[in-house]
Amino acid sequence: MENLKKTPLVNEYEKYGGKTIDFAGWALPVQFEGIILEHHTVRNSAGLFDVSHMGEISVQGKDVLKLCQHLLTNDVSKLKDNQVLYTFMCNEAGGVVDDLLIYRFSQEDFLLVVNASNVDKDYEWIINHKSDFEAEVKNISKDMCQLALQGPKAESILQKLTDYNLAEIKFFYAKRNVSISGRECMISRTGYTGEDGFEIYTKPEDLVYLWETILKEGESQGVKPIGLGARDTLRFEANLPLYGNELSEEITPLEAGFGFFVKLDKEEFIGKEALVKQKQQGLTRKIVGFEMVDRGIPRHCYEVFKNHENIGFVTTGYLSPTLGKNVGLAMIDINNASMDEEIEIQIRNKKAKARIVSRKFYVKGK
Structure with a gap:
């Protein structure tokens, strides 16, 4: 861990029981009290993430x-x-x-x-x-560090630390020069969990103070520090992509199912010609959601089969803490991507049955 990049909070992780790993060259906590517990904390109350590596x-x-x-x-x-x-x-x-x-x-x-x-x-x-x-x-x-406070109680917790009316910050809007407990920050109503919440941008020298202050203020409402493990299960359930899994230089946004964020009617942008051509010719593969029928947890890069033919690979797979089911996302051949279609996931030395379902495993408020 000595050669890894570190955020100003690196010494705080151990205080809260954090288990640190190498993530993209950074020493970051994968969990504190446990991934499933932390996942439910964000869904039901609020969790605080150190995302200063962004x-x-x-x-x-x-x-x-x-x-x-x-x-x-x-x-x-x-x-x-x-x-x-x-x-x-x-x-x-x-x-x-x-x-x-x-x-x-x-x-x-x-x-x-x-x-x-x-x-x-x-x-x-x-x-x-x-x-x-x-x-x-x-x-x-x-020059910038970032905390993410996510969950249904995020606003009520953070509001106690600022005079600015947080309700005025609409979804996917930001406000600069907001004082949180005397520290100047930028706050945006954004996040990576499928829940309401905020991302807080601050100076590196203010990060530890804000971390401790928010955790203390939110203690009575159940706020906890959250690691990368739960961050991944939360974003996955909400159908939010992870670069290197659902997205890469070999996977287009159309194949990943995020064409809404590609405006092909724009005059020009890098990649437009290729994406227009792909849309006109039709996709040959796409990412689908699936639920395991047989026992077994699907994992990233596991192969997917249909009638003994390899048709793709798992991009992300988990035992969903919210659903209590083994589910996943997979990039597969378009001809085998219909809803409810049965596929097989190669889990170690055995092919396990699964069926294609909606990718939105979790929708807030439902």
Whole structure:
């Protein structure tokens, strides 16, 4: 663990029973009290995540909108000030360089929040494709840290620590210069769990204080620190993709089932030609949800079969804590992707039966 990157909270993990692992070159907690317990804490109360490993890239200048439209699949021109948008950055073949959030603060001031494993790659990609656009691109990841407070009680807990009315921050909007217990932060109503909640951006020197303050304030409402394990089960149940599983440079957003975030009617963006062609010709594979019929937990990269023929692979699989069922997502041949169709998952040396179901294993409020 000595050579891994660390957030300012690294010494706090052990205090709360955190088990630290290597995640994308970072020393981060996979769990504290246990993945299933932490998962239910977020679904029923609220959980606090250290997500300071995420990357932040500032894009400012006269041509920032044109540059972002060129780089990203979603329509950035629709953004209002302080609004947030989920989008993809694709390569020329339509594969995903990264999935990210873009924040607009003004016509000439945008922020990209990118995956930890892709920060350097993304920054280099943007610089290499900046062309003649008048825009200044800065990797400011070292200057920002991030906490995520997620769950149905997130607002009531955080509201006690700030005079700003958090109800005014709509879903996928942000507010800068908000004081949380005397520390200046940016707050956005975003997250990666399928629950209501906030992502809190702050200075590295304020992170430990905010972590401790939020946990103390929320103790009576059941707030707990949450690790990467539950973060993954939560996002998976809510059908939120993980880069390296459901998305990669070899998987297009259309194949992953996220065509809504690809605006093919935009004038141009990197990868548009390939994605238009893929849509016109029709997909040959897609990601589906499945539920195990036989016993066994599906795992990432397990092979999928139909009538003894290999038709794909599992992208993510778990015993769903909310459903209590063994379920998964798999990239499979389009001809075998109909709802309720029976498939088989190669679990170790045995093929186990499964059936295709909706990918939305969990919907808030249902």
